[in-house]
Amino acid sequence: MDHILKINELSKSFGDKSVLDNLSINIERNKSQVIIGGSGTGKSVLLKCILGLIEPDSGEIFFNQQILNKKNRADIDFHSKIGMLFQGAALFDSLNVQENITFGIKKLDSNHGNLIEIAVDKLKKVGLDSSVLYLYPSELSGGMQKRVALARAIARNPELLFFDEPTTGLDPIMADVINNLINEVIEEVGATAITITHDMESAKKIADKISMLYKGAVIWTGDAMDIKSSNNPYVDQFIKGSSDGPIKINPND
Amino acid sequence: MYRYIYIIPEAIGRSVLKICASIGRIAIFFYDFVVCLFTPPIYIKSLLGQLVRIGYNSLPVIGLTAFFTGGVLALQIYVGGSRFNAENIVASIVALGITRELGPVIAGLMLAGRVSASISAEIATMRVTEQIDALITLSTNPMKYLVVPRVLAAVISLPILVIIADIIGIMGGFVVGTKTLGFIEQSYIKNTLDIIELRDVMSGLIKAAVFGFIVAFMGCYHGYNSTGGAQGVGRSTTLAVVSASILILASNYILTSLVFTN
Ligand SMILES: Nc1ncnc2c1ncn2[C@@H]1O[C@H](COP(=O)(O)OP(=O)(O)OP(=O)(O)O)[C@@H](O)[C@H]1O
Ligand SMILES: [Mg+2]
Numbered sequence: 001m002d003h004i005l006k007i008n009e010l011s012k013s014f015g016d017k018s019v020l021d022n023l024s025i026n027i028e029r030n031k032s033q034v035i036i037g038g039s040g041t042g043k044s045v046l047l048k049c050i051l052g053l054i055e056p057d058s059g060e061i062f063f064n065q066q067i068l069n070k071k072n073r074a075d076i077d078f079h080s081k082i083g084m085l086f087q088g089a090a091l092f093d094s095l096n097v098q099e100n101i102t103f104g105i106k107k108l109d110s111n112h113g114n115l116i117e118i119a120v121d122k123l124k125k126v127g128l129d130s131s132v133l134y135l136y137p138s139e140l141s142g143g144m145q146k147r148v149a150l151a152r153a154i155a156r157n158p159e160l161l162f163f164d165e166p167t168t169g170l171d172p173i174m175a176d177v178i179n180n181l182i183n184e185v186i187e188e189v190g191a192t193a194i195t196i197t198h199d200m201e202s203a204k205k206i207a208d209k210i211s212m213l214y215k216g217a218v219i220w221t222g223d224a225m226d227i228k229s230s231n232n233p234y235v236d237q238f239i240k241g242s243s244d245g246p247i248k249i250n251p252n253d
Numbered sequence: 254m255y256r257y258i259y260i261i262p263e264a265i266g267r268s269v270l271k272i273c274a275s276i277g278r279i280a281i282f283f284y285d286f287v288v289c290l291f292t293p294p295i296y297i298k299s300l301l302g303q304l305v306r307i308g309y310n311s312l313p314v315i316g317l318t319a320f321f322t323g324g325v326l327a328l329q330i331y332v333g334g335s336r337f338n339a340e341n342i343v344a345s346i347v348a349l350g351i352t353r354e355l356g357p358v359i360a361g362l363m364l365a366g367r368v369s370a371s372i373s374a375e376i377a378t379m380r381v382t383e384q385i386d387a388l389i390t391l392s393t394n395p396m397k398y399l400v401v402p403r404v405l406a407a408v409i410s411l412p413i414l415v416i417i418a419d420i421i422g423i424m425g426g427f428v429v430g431t432k433t434l435g436f437i438e439q440s441y442i443k444n445t446l447d448i449i450e451l452r453d454v455m456s457g458l459i460k461a462a463v464f465g466f467i468v469a470f471m472g473c474y475h476g477y478n479s480t481g482g483a484q485g486v487g488r489s490t491t492l493a494v495v496s497a498s499i500l501i502l503a504s505n506y507i508l509t510s511l512v513f514t515n
Contacts, residue, residue: 053386077392084390090383104391152391 003062004029004160004192005050010059011216012045019045020056021216032186032193034203034224036238037213038247043196044087046213047162051084063160080104083153087164087196089145091137091152097123098133101152122151125184127177143170150178154185161185163195167202179205200239203227212238214247282474286404289396299402307368307403307469308410312417314367315360319418322355323347323425331434343434344444347426349453353513356419357411357457358505361464364411365497369472372403373493376476377486385477400477404469411465412458419457456513463508464501471497 005027012020019042027033037043048054050061052073061068066076073079091100098119105115120130126147137145146169153161163182167175179202185191197203203210207224212235220232227239237245326347334340376399379385388395423445430436472493479489 048386051386051390053389079390079392082390084387086383086387088383090387092384092387093378093382103393 001026002029003027004064005194006060006062007046007050008060008062010046010049010056010061012042012049012054012056019216020049020059022059023213023217025211025218025221027192027194028209029192030186030190031208032182032195032206034195034197034207034210035213036197036200036203036210038238039198041213042216043213044164047084047164047194047196051082051162052078080156081158082160082162083156083158084162085146085150085153085164085166087168089137089142089149091145091149093137096134096136097140097148100137100148101155103152104156118155119151122155123148125154125181126151127174127181143174146170147174147178150181157189157191159189159191161191161193163193163197165196165198167197167199172201175199175202176205178202182206200241278478279474282477283470285396286400286470289394289401290405292397294397296398296402299398300405303402303406304410307364307406308414311364311367311410311414314363315414315418316421318359318363319351319356319422320425322359323351323422323427324429326350326355326422327426327429327434331430340434341444343430343436344426344441345448347430348423348445348449351422351426352419352449352453352457354457354505354509356415356422357460357464358501360411360415360418360461361468361501361505362498364407364414364465364468365471365494365501368407369468369493369497370490372469372472373476373479374486374490376473377479377489380477380479381482381485395477400473403473404466407465407469408462409465411468412461415457415461416454419454456508460505460508460513463504467500467504468497471500 003026007023007025007027009022009024010020011018011022023042023046035043035046045054049056050068052068052070055070063076063078066072068078092103095103098116101119101122102115105118116133119133123129123132128144128147128151132140132144132148137148140148146166150163150166153163161182166178166182170178182193182195183206186193193206195202195206204224204227209221210224210227211218211221212232213219214234220230220235222230227235230236233246237247327343330343330346331340334342334346376385379399385395385399388398427438427441427445430441431438475489475493475496479485481488
């Protein structure tokens with residue numbers, strides 16, 4: 001099987017608090033992998049470890065069969081092959097929408113007129129038009145910021161996309177636009193997507209595969225259509241959104 | 254009971270370790286900075302923007318403080334000088350005091366308040382809102398994109414600001430000297446020009462470059478390593494201003510005593 005990303009026994013603690021605990025997961029190429037799990041189970045930390053923003057305590061990550069570590073990420077130019085949507089959008093306050101979207105595109109690769117065309121094109125994909133091109137992030141609503149951040153994540157046509165809760169903060173219709181967009185990018189560009197979400201509607205719509213994270217480890221992985229019949233009490237509780245079941249809300253966690 | 258004996262040595266040990274750890278972190282940050290300074294790409298547009306923000310926009314603040322400092326210096330030296338009938342030294346001491354000490358130190362301290370604070374608040378906000386992480390995922394080295402232009406801009410700007418502060422400060426002394434203390438304009442100017450030598454001005458400008466580095470570097474360092482949300486942003490801003498100010502005064506003493514005593 002062709003795996004674009006392999007993660008072996010990744011662990012990460014902050015102080016004496018273990019967040020990722022020997023987590024292993026393989027991501028198939030050109031598929032849409034969704035990761036679900038309760039708040040604080042380490043989903044964002046997992047993405048940050050892959051991206052090299054957090055140094056894991058132990059474990060290995062392979063991208064296209066090559067190990068990802070501090071040095072190798074630079075050598076294989078890892079970051080130019082990926083796009084990341086941060087949970088809080090993380091747009092650059094000091095730059096306008098157009099500059100934000102085309103930030104990662106080197107001036108050498110294209111002339112200036114082109115950058116604006118690219119920005120308009122990506123904006124259209126996320127359901128915005130060129131009237132926002134010269135606005136600053138502080139002048140946008142939360143949902144618009146999220147979409148601009150999404151446009152920025154796909155601007156370089158990456159082969160691997162990370163979406164950290166792409167639909168939170170969006171109305172149901174816009175959430176659906178984003179779901180369609182994610183499907184589109186995977187089909188058109190042949191990208192692989194790893195999406196973190198709490199939104200089961202969205203998960204059903206975009207996922208080829210779903211994994212569930214609990215206490216820093218993957219407790220279930222399967223095809224999206226099998227999630228209803230997983231027979232896993234944790235998964236069942238999560239998709240039903242019920243407060244009774246094996247997952248207990250511990251205020252100290 | 255005997256446990257209490259250890260409280261003080263423990264506290265001392267802990268703070269010594271903490272200080273060593275911060276010195277180590279600053280040294281690593283400095284090393285990264287130097288590496289990034291000498292490797293492409295250089296963000297020229299960003300550098301120019303910072304020159305305007307750090308240099309040009311600080312002009313009014315620095316001009317005003319320099320003017321009043323020169324003025325008050327003239328008043329005080331007149332009081333002191335008149336106690337042994339040496340009022341005539343006002344022009345010379347204002348000129349030397351401003352160019353050698355007060356110009357660079359006051360400009361440095363004003364910049365620590367104005368620029369260290371804003372740099373650190375800005376970078377800390379970028380840190381807590383994950384904009385720095387976003388830079389990395391867009392193949393941009395935050396050290397090169399954020400830190401290098403700010404530090405370079407401050408190192409270039411502060412000496413220029415100090416030249417201006419020197420002129421305005423001496424002018425402040427001149428205005429007070431001739432308008433309220435009754436000195437004759439021509440002789441005040443002559444006394445000023447006679448006493449100042451190139452090395453007085455140069456020593457001030459070298460200090461200014463060092464202070465410029467301290468101001469921007471401390472702002473960047475504390476902002477970059479900020480943690481803990483909005484409160485963390487506030488904390489790193491305070492730390493930046495306090496550490497920049499103390500380092501300016503300490504390095505001023507060291508530079509003066511080691512290099513610029515004649
Ligand atoms: N930089 C950090 N320093 C200390 N602790 C951290 C840090 N980043 C994350 N954590 C801790 O790690 C745990 C997992 O955080 P993470 O952000 O991965 O959660 P999550 O699964 O993404 O949750 P959510 O769905 O709410 O976004 C949390 O308990 C958090 O307190
Ligand atoms: Mg998260």
